[in-house]
Amino acid sequence: MIVTVLPGHIADIARIEKARFSTPWSEEGLSFELTADYARFLADVEDGQVRAYGIFHVFGDEAELVNIAADEEYEGCGLGRALLARLIDDAAREGVRSVFLEVRRSNLRAQGLYRSLGFENIGLRPGYYNEPKEDALLMALSI
Secondary structure, three states, X not given: XXXXXXXXXXXXXXXXXXXXXXXXXXHHHHHHHHHOOOEEEEXXXXXXXXXXXXXXXXXXXXXXXXXXXXXHHHOOOOHHHHHHHHHHHHHHHOOOOXXXXXXXXXXXXXHHHHHXXXXXXXXXXXXXXXXXXXXXXXXXXXX
């Protein structure tokens, strides 16, 4: 079930962050997202356990996908797609017209997901990522 993230979900999300990203967010950073009025922080939770999560930042009629990930055990099950679709729908209801994101140039799986939901490549950010150093593709979706 997709729910708004609560403080009790942060430890699970931090665990997923550490497993999935070379520079994971801290529990403190994740907790801050719960209080930021511009953040939309959702998770797929089953039996009290976070299986996937996503964070949007909304500023007027624009939003940015800040982070999205699924627990490795649930990768490829469609949880990320469902979360992202819900975040986009929620943002559209708030008046968002454009959604932006950055993705590692080598992350073809994520790029495929984003393209399947209507995102298009609009630019390149050289050396955007660290550990390892890599370019980011900038993608956008018009709602």
